[in-house]
Amino acid sequence: MTGLSEEVRPNKAFGWAAIDTSGVLSPFKFSTRGTGEKDVAFKVLYCGICHSDLHMIKNDWGTSIYPLVPGHEVVGEVTEVGSKVQKLKVGDRVGVGCMVGSCHSCDNCTNNLENYCPEMIFTYGAKYYDGTVTYGGYSNTMVVDEHFVVGIPENLPLDAAAPLLCAGITVYSPLRFYGLDKPGLHVGVVGLGGLGHLAVKFAKAMGTKVTVISTSPSKQKEALENLGADSFLVSREQDQLRAAIGTFDGIVDTVSAQHPLLPLLGLLKSHGKLVVLGIPEKPLELPAFPLIQGRKLLGGSMIGGMKETQEMIDFAAEHGIKADTEVIAMDYVNAAMDRLLKGDVKYRFVIDIGNTLKSIS
Amino acid sequence: MPKPAGEEKQQKAFGWAATDESGTLSPFHFSRRENGDEDVTLKILYCGVCHSDLHNLTNEWGFTSYPVVPGHEIVGVTTKVGKNVTKFKVGDGVGVGVMVGSCKTCECCQQDLENYCSQIIFTYNSHNPDGTKNYGGYSDMIVVDQRYVLRFPDSLPLDAGAPLLCAGITVYSPMKYYGMTEAGKHLGVAGLGGLGHVAVKIAKAFGLKVTVISTSPQKESEAINRLGADAFLASSDTAKMKSAIGSMDYIIDTVSAVHPLFPLLSLLKVNGKLVTLGLPNKPLELPVFPLVSGRKLVGGSDFGGMKETQEMLDFCAKHNIAADIELIRIDEINSAMERLARSDVRYRFVIDVANSLSAVG
Numbered sequence: 001m002t003g004l005s006e007e008v009r010p011n012k013a014f015g016w017a018a019i020d021t022s023g024v025l026s027p028f029k030f031s032t033r034g035t036g037e038k039d040v041a042f043k044v045l046y047c048g049i050c051h052s053d054l055h056m057i058k059n060d061w062g063t064s065i066y067p068l069v070p071g072h073e074v075v076g077e078v079t080e081v082g083s084k085v086q087k088l089k090v091g092d093r094v095g096v097g098c099m100v101g102s103c104h105s106c107d108n109c110t111n112n113l114e115n116y117c118p119e120m121i122f123t124y125g126a127k128y129y130d131g132t133v134t135y136g137g138y139s140n141t142m143v144v145d146e147h148f149v150v151g152i153p154e155n156l157p158l159d160a161a162a163p164l165l166c167a168g169i170t171v172y173s174p175l176r177f178y179g180l181d182k183p184g185l186h187v188g189v190v191g192l193g194g195l196g197h198l199a200v201k202f203a204k205a206m207g208t209k210v211t212v213i214s215t216s217p218s219k220q221k222e223a224l225e226n227l228g229a230d231s232f233l234v235s236r237e238q239d240q241l242r243a244a245i246g247t248f249d250g251i252v253d254t255v256s257a258q259h260p261l262l263p264l265l266g267l268l269k270s271h272g273k274l275v276v277l278g279i280p281e282k283p284l285e286l287p288a289f290p291l292i293q294g295r296k297l298l299g300g301s302m303i304g305g306m307k308e309t310q311e312m313i314d315f316a317a318e319h320g321i322k323a324d325t326e327v328i329a330m331d332y333v334n335a336a337m338d339r340l341l342k343g344d345v346k347y348r349f350v351i352d353i354g355n356t357l358k359s360i361s
Numbered sequence: 362m363p364k365p366a367g368e369e370k371q372q373k374a375f376g377w378a379a380t381d382e383s384g385t386l387s388p389f390h391f392s393r394r395e396n397g398d399e400d401v402t403l404k405i406l407y408c409g410v411c412h413s414d415l416h417n418l419t420n421e422w423g424f425t426s427y428p429v430v431p432g433h434e435i436v437g438v439t440t441k442v443g444k445n446v447t448k449f450k451v452g453d454g455v456g457v458g459v460m461v462g463s464c465k466t467c468e469c470c471q472q473d474l475e476n477y478c479s480q481i482i483f484t485y486n487s488h489n490p491d492g493t494k495n496y497g498g499y500s501d502m503i504v505v506d507q508r509y510v511l512r513f514p515d516s517l518p519l520d521a522g523a524p525l526l527c528a529g530i531t532v533y534s535p536m537k538y539y540g541m542t543e544a545g546k547h548l549g550v551a552g553l554g555g556l557g558h559v560a561v562k563i564a565k566a567f568g569l570k571v572t573v574i575s576t577s578p579q580k581e582s583e584a585i586n587r588l589g590a591d592a593f594l595a596s597s598d599t600a601k602m603k604s605a606i607g608s609m610d611y612i613i614d615t616v617s618a619v620h621p622l623f624p625l626l627s628l629l630k631v632n633g634k635l636v637t638l639g640l641p642n643k644p645l646e647l648p649v650f651p652l653v654s655g656r657k658l659v660g661g662s663d664f665g666g667m668k669e670t671q672e673m674l675d676f677c678a679k680h681n682i683a684a685d686i687e688l689i690r691i692d693e694i695n696s697a698m699e700r701l702a703r704s705d706v707r708y709r710f711v712i713d714v715a716n717s718l719s720a721v722g
Contacts, residue, residue, distance in 0.1 A: 108631055116631040116656060118607075177656070246479075261647075270469060270477040276649050285644035286622070288637060291661030295477060295538065298659050300652030 010034045014360045015139025016333060017067035023057035025333050027360045028067055030135055032143045037082040040149045042094055045354035047137035048073030048163040051194060054340055056125055065125050071137030072098040072123040073165040075158045085146045093152040097165035098123055098303050100134055100148050112307040140357055150310045153317035160322030163194060163348040164313060166303065171199040171252060172312040173304035174275045175206060180250035183207030188251035188267060192219050195254035195277060197324055197347040200227045205319040235263060254278055262287050270294040275301060323348050329356035370395040376500025377691055378428040384418035386694050389428055391496055393504050401449050401510045402441035408498035409434025409524040410710040412555060412617050415701055417486050421642050425486055432498025433459045433484040434526040436519045446507045454513035458526035459484055459664045461495060461509045473668040501718055511671050514678035521683035524555060524709040525674060527664060532560040532613055533673040535636040535662035541611040544568030549612040549628055553580050556615035556638060558708040559684055561588045566680040596624060609633060619643050626651040633657045684709045690717035
């Protein structure tokens with residue numbers, strides 16, 4: 001239940017929300033706060049569908065608050081700015097990712113790591129400072145603190161830029177943090193979905209040699225010809241795995257299902273790094289020997305801070321990195337969710353909010 | 362060019378070996394090569410009893426080749442040097458640790474990381490390129506290539522310094538590699554045994570705040586009063602463990618049995634690092650969520666290269682760091698192993714080889 005009655009907030013808004021754990025989305029009227037002095041209000045044009053949205057609408061993680069308006073890969077055009085807003089003005093192309101608030105005073109916030117702030121507020125399904133629940137980008141308008149809004153350069157098409165705001169930063173940040181961004185390094189990408197396909201593009205742009213590691217041989221052609229990967233390894237083929245042992249400087253593992261770590265650790269050279277981004281339901285088995293005998297490490301990462309998110313967007317603009325998307329109408333969203341559950345998308349659905357989200361009378 | 366096995370001149374040696382998976386040690390005659398041009402021969406004075414010795418004796422890891430003479434924390438006095446040996450002369454105090462050979466040409470060897478060479482030759486339970494077998498320090502003498510012999514600092518006690526050759530370097534190396542030496546930072550040491558107690562001493566010498574995490578509440582007084590730890594956390598004390606959540610910059614995990622990682626990962630701050638050093642024969646359960654949500658990492662480390670091992674010995678000499686030992690006679694080794702299996706030792710057994718090992722017949 002919201003702390004503050006919806007009717008008290010000044011701006012009418014509408015979107016699509018899930019109202020129970022069936023996860024079925026349907027039209028939903030709500031309202032947003034007025035544009036505060038540090039706020040940016042914008043008309044939503046596109047919103048990417050992240051796999052997390054699917055988890056949240058079904059309450060897979062047990063944290064969902066209904067009605068839930070998902071969407072944290074949001075792009076749009078500024079309609080109003082508060083009196084203290086400095087970076088942005090009306091008409092600017094902007095984006096909002098996974099967070100809309102943080103404490104601004106802890107060590108993490110001070111170091112541009114708002115994503116690790118213990119009081120970080122998620123873009124949707126979270127309690128905001130005024131007691132209301134945040135609503136995400138499957139909606140026509142949003143009001144967000146300027147700190148959590150990034151500018152999108154003119155040369156990045158908005159629909160293809162939307163997925164960068166979660167998937168993009170989620171793979172960009174660990175490539176930088178774990179030092180897998182140096183030209184000449186050999187980087188593996190496990191899983192070719194929303195995260196994986198962008199990991200390939202970013203890693204290539206950083207000058208690394210990229211091998212896609214996948215259970216599906218059918219993805220090979222795409223990986224090599226469309227995404228620009230240098231090679232492809234079918235992880236179920238023991239011969240291929242054996243031949244590649246000890247050849248990777250790093251591996252970015254985007255798979256969220258249960259899967260064995262031992263083969264991936266074996267693929268790493270000594271001092272190699274395995275980055276895990278997907279969160280399986282149960283713990284994974286970690287064999288100690290390969291970690292110890294090769295001084296290897298396994299680390300996690302979660303989205304990125306605002307400074308780095310802007311840096312990632314600018315890097316993408318500079319290198320022409322866009323997500324591969326399937327743009328859909330708002331009323332296709334439930335079918336899209338069913339297909340997403342089966343991994344049937346190359347590689348991100350993006351909702352054409354601006355043209356297809358009809359207002360609700 | 363090494364001569365084929367059998368043609369190389371061999372000399373008599375004597376030690377204690379286990380001949381089967383019972384792991385029971387008994388007197389054993391064997392042979393070693395004659396001192397070659399690159400070799401140093403040492404009369405063994407002391408040898409530390411490492412938990413790895415126990416793992417190997419009972420074939421817990423599945424690759425023991427019997428008969429096995431364990432021992433890789435060897436301290437002795439030089440009795441012979443080959444004509445190409447410049448660093449050592451007869452009478453020098455020397456040490457030999459976990460390895461006695463490597464390829465010398467690969468990237469790892471060239472970077473003073475011989476311990477990660479893919480052709481590493483361990484001090485015992487290993488074979489040389491010519492097919493001859495290696496026996497460890499529970500014996501009267503050993504012949505080792507000068508590259509793998511350490512100069513034993515004069516100010517370090519020979520008996521209490523022996524465990525540094527494995528336990529010491531095993532904790533020192535990851536502290537340097539993973540950047541865990543910043544004065545004022547908070548290090549947790551999980552497990553208070555051979556590795557753990559040396560980790561506490563070395564960490565204090567680096568100026569770290571140290572908390573010992575242990576399943577044995579009775580070790581608290583020792584940890585604080587004798588070893589100099591700043592705090593003690595009994596892992597069964599759920600309230601204290603809860604209040605310590607997110608309080609540590611790093612953790613060195615020395616526990617050799619299978620144990621849960623989740624409680625330890627919770628103790629780390631964001632960007633915290635957990636180094637795991639124990640080698641259980643089954644995988645550990647790794648919950649991925651704390652790694653992702655806190656950008657934490659789990660890394661391994663395997664003793665250290667020769668240059669760093671020497672650096673560690675000199676560091677310990679400078680800071681008066683030696684192990685806390687219980688000196689035993691060679692004929693007490695079997696009961697010592699039983700006690701080691703129960704963690705009943707403060708904190709390393711060291712065999713007084715010179716005074717208790719005598720050839721029979």
